[in-house]
Amino acid sequence: xxxxxxxxxxxxxxxxxxxxxxxxxxxxxxxxxxxxxxxxxxxxxxxxxxxxxxxxxxxxxxxxxxxxxxxxxxxxxxxxxxxxxxxxxxxxxxxxxxxxxxxxxxxxxxxxxxxxxxxxxxxxxxxxxxxxxxxxxxxxxxxxxxxxxxxxxxxxxxxxxxxxxxxxxxxxxxxxxxxxxxxxxxxxxxxxxxxxxxxxxxxxxxxxxxxxxxxxxxxxxxxxxxxxxxxxxxxxxxxxxxxxxxx
Amino acid sequence: xxxxxxxxxxxxxxxxxxxxxxxxxxxxxxxxxxxxxxxxxxxxxxxxxxxxxxxxxxxxxxxxxxxxxxxxxxxxxxxxxxxxxxxxxxxxxxxxxxxxxxxxxxxxxxxxxxxxxxxxxxxxxxxxxxxxxxxxxxxxxxxxxxxxxxxxxxxxxxxxxxxxxxxxxxxxxxxxxxxxxxxxxxxxxxxxxxxxxxxxxxxxxxxxxxxxxxxxxxxxxxxxxxxxxxxxxxxxxxxxxxxxxxxxxxxxxxxxxxxxxxxxxxxxxxxxxxxxxxxxxxxxxxxxxxxxxxxxxxxxxxxxxxxxxxxxxxxxxxxxxxxxxxxxxxxxxxxxxxxxxxxxxxxxxxxxxxxxxxxxxxxxxxxxxxxxxxxxxxxxxxxxxxxxxxxxxxxxxxxxxxxxxxxxxxxxxxxxxxxxxxxxxxxxxxxxxxxxxxxxxxxx
Numbered sequence: 001x002x003x004x005x006x007x008x009x010x011x012x013x014x015x016x017x018x019x020x021x022x023x024x025x026x027x028x029x030x031x032x033x034x035x036x037x038x039x040x041x042x043x044x045x046x047x048x049x050x051x052x053x054x055x056x057x058x059x060x061x062x063x064x065x066x067x068x069x070x071x072x073x074x075x076x077x078x079x080x081x082x083x084x085x086x087x088x089x090x091x092x093x094x095x096x097x098x099x100x101x102x103x104x105x106x107x108x109x110x111x112x113x114x115x116x117x118x119x120x121x122x123x124x125x126x127x128x129x130x131x132x133x134x135x136x137x138x139x140x141x142x143x144x145x146x147x148x149x150x151x152x153x154x155x156x157x158x159x160x161x162x163x164x165x166x167x168x169x170x171x172x173x174x175x176x177x178x179x180x181x182x183x184x185x186x187x188x189x190x191x192x193x194x195x196x197x198x199x200x201x202x203x204x205x206x207x208x209x210x211x212x213x214x215x216x217x218x219x220x221x222x223x224x225x226x227x228x229x230x231x232x233x234x235x236x237x238x239x240x241x242x243x244x245x246x247x
Numbered sequence: 248x249x250x251x252x253x254x255x256x257x258x259x260x261x262x263x264x265x266x267x268x269x270x271x272x273x274x275x276x277x278x279x280x281x282x283x284x285x286x287x288x289x290x291x292x293x294x295x296x297x298x299x300x301x302x303x304x305x306x307x308x309x310x311x312x313x314x315x316x317x318x319x320x321x322x323x324x325x326x327x328x329x330x331x332x333x334x335x336x337x338x339x340x341x342x343x344x345x346x347x348x349x350x351x352x353x354x355x356x357x358x359x360x361x362x363x364x365x366x367x368x369x370x371x372x373x374x375x376x377x378x379x380x381x382x383x384x385x386x387x388x389x390x391x392x393x394x395x396x397x398x399x400x401x402x403x404x405x406x407x408x409x410x411x412x413x414x415x416x417x418x419x420x421x422x423x424x425x426x427x428x429x430x431x432x433x434x435x436x437x438x439x440x441x442x443x444x445x446x447x448x449x450x451x452x453x454x455x456x457x458x459x460x461x462x463x464x465x466x467x468x469x470x471x472x473x474x475x476x477x478x479x480x481x482x483x484x485x486x487x488x489x490x491x492x493x494x495x496x497x498x499x500x501x502x503x504x505x506x507x508x509x510x511x512x513x514x515x516x517x518x519x520x521x522x523x524x525x526x527x528x529x530x531x532x533x534x535x536x537x538x539x540x541x542x543x544x545x546x547x548x549x550x551x552x553x554x555x556x557x558x559x560x561x562x563x564x565x566x567x568x569x570x571x572x573x574x575x576x577x578x579x580x581x582x583x584x585x586x587x588x589x590x591x592x593x594x595x596x597x598x599x600x601x602x603x604x605x606x607x608x609x610x611x612x613x614x615x616x617x618x619x620x621x622x623x624x625x626x627x628x629x630x631x632x633x634x635x636x637x638x639x640x641x642x643x644x645x646x647x648x649x650x651x652x653x654x655x656x657x658x659x660x661x662x663x664x665x666x667x668x669x670x671x672x673x674x675x676x677x678x679x680x681x682x683x684x685x686x687x688x689x690x691x
Contacts, residue, residue: 048646049645049646050642050646051638051642071645071650071651072642072645072646073644073645073646073647073648073649073650073651073654074650076645076646076647076648077648081646082646084643084646087643088637088639088640088643090640090643090644090658090661091661092658092661092662092664092665093657093658093661097657098644098647101644101649101653101657102644102647102648102649105648105649105650105653106647106648109648142643158647162647162648
């Protein structure tokens with residue numbers, strides 16, 4: 001589904017990704033772990049098409065379609081979703097309007113029938129409930145005045161509404177307490193399907209107790225230096241990143 | 248006329264052709280207006296055309312005035328136009344008294360109107376002595392304004408309307424003034440004057456809508472609406488400038504607030520090549536409240552300018568002023584908001600805020616909030632910002648499948664949306680949303 005081949009990327013003239021190769025097949029969950037500065041977030045941004053995160057070499061395709069030549073909105077419409085570590089606040093645009101515009105745009109692109117207002121609201125309310133967000137949040141500005149945990153849950157809610165093919169969760173667990181972590185994990189697990197894959201970028205092993213990965217990769221200085229099954233995460237927890245880098 | 252070389256005396260005299268006295272209106276008892284016009288004309292002739300070094304006019308390009316001979320539109324052509332006037336958008340108001348003006352001239356027959364109890368609408372030509380006194384007072388008030396366009400408007404004023412609301416009358420019908428500049432095949436200037444008097448404890452909802460035909464000749468419209476609010480009276484004022492791009496308007500709104508009066512003004516600048524509105528509000532007695540909300544949306548090469556001046560002459564008055572602008576393409580905007588608190592005006596409470604959004608690198612805005620405070624026990628705050636669309640927000644929307652163009656539009660509209668709630672009028676809000684869609688679709 002998601003094929004990354006020798007991807008290099010730079011940010012502000014500095015090389016951050018130095019040759020990442022990764023195959024994520026449908027239904028799989030891959031965890032990417034690594035110390036600060038290893039390039040974890042850069043990978044997400046480079047795949048999603050954020051300005052300033054330029055791919056300088058290599059390729060990335062989704063279902064065989066080249067991602068890197070597309071604008072960020074086209075990549076999203078193809079089925080790529082990035083849950084941000086620090087979601088931005090947009091007062092003046094309601095969560096409702098934001099969600100509806102986004103769902104309409106993606107469904108149209110994917111030749112899915114449009115959701116009428118009633119069905120949309122029904123679905124939105126369902127997903128609100130699933131991530132423990134109050135119904136009123138739909139009327140408020142996007143992420144306006146939300147706590148960190150609420151923002152992360154909003155990201156999951158958007159993911160549920162957009163039904164993407166590949167979901168990259170960028171340190172979704174950072175700043176969350178146990179309860180919020182449970183809600184986020186439940187949300188992600190509820191979205192698991194043989195047609196959907198996840199790339200979970202995280203610092204700590206803890207989230208992986210709740211969302212069990214099929215593969216774990218260790219990212220260091222812009223390259224994947226080790227790959228393994230879920231036990232690798234426990235080994236990391238036990239021995240630390242520097243040990244893995246040296247061995 | 249003075250000996251200095253005023254612009255009226257220069258070779259290219261834009262208005263000389265039309266300033267003939269005493270050509271005022273009908274009937275002998277109209278000479279009282281001639282006197283006012285003559286005085287205004289003298290003041291106008293003594294004025295020099297302001298240049299960029301004059302602070303008050305620094306950002307207005309007045310070159311359009313020189314090198315053109317402006318004429319008053321021919322009255323007969325005005326009525327022909329009125330018969331075949333294009334279907335213009337009307338605000339679907341439930342209960343409104345509509346007065347139509349073409350090229351500054353009232354074409355609605357006042358005699359055919361059935362006015363609600365407590366409301367009087369008179370043309371200057373038909374004003375009785377009492378009414379003449381009221382009208383004269385209003386003209387007198389702005390004689391020191393040192394605004395040559397106000398003087399010119401007065402000089403050209405051959406008629407106008409006086410709207411009076413009786414004490415305690417709370418009119419449920421709105422007064423809806425629709426102005427249309429028909430354009431002609433020559434550069435033309437029109438003049439219009441509206442005077443409103445609100446009796447004690449009365450209420451009026453006044454809506455003014457300006458439109459024009461697109462024309463390749465300069466059309467300059469001069470207009471002034473002045474209001475006197477009596478004790479405890481309330482005015483809801485909505486003024487929409489929706490003219491075609493070829494139009495030019497220099498206008499003024501003046502209001503004086505008596506004790507505990509409430510003024511709630513909403514201003515929208517969407518049309519015109521050049522649009523300058525001077526808004527002067529005076530708190531002349533205690534406990535008055537002035538609320539001003541403004542939105543300006545110049546695009547293409549338009550220049551929209553709002554100059555506001557609020558005077559707290561007496562204690563315990565409150566002002567809340569917020570103007571927001573989105574400047575697109577190569578357009579420009581000017582906002583100059585002044586609040587003047589007199590020495591005796593203790594416990595004044597004034598807030599002024601201006602926010603601007605620039606959509607392109609060529610868009611320009613000049614913003615200057617001014618607080619002049621002479622009392623020492625007051626609460627005043629002012630703020631002005633200029634920003635561009637936030638890239639992070641744009642990217643966030645794109646990452647959810649919304650293309651950049653659409654994202655820009657959503658964010659732009661979001662910038663002014665909350666100000667629309669200050670209108671407190673669903674009919675006008677609905678009417679404006681189609682205008683905004685039109686605006687959003689033509690800007691890049």
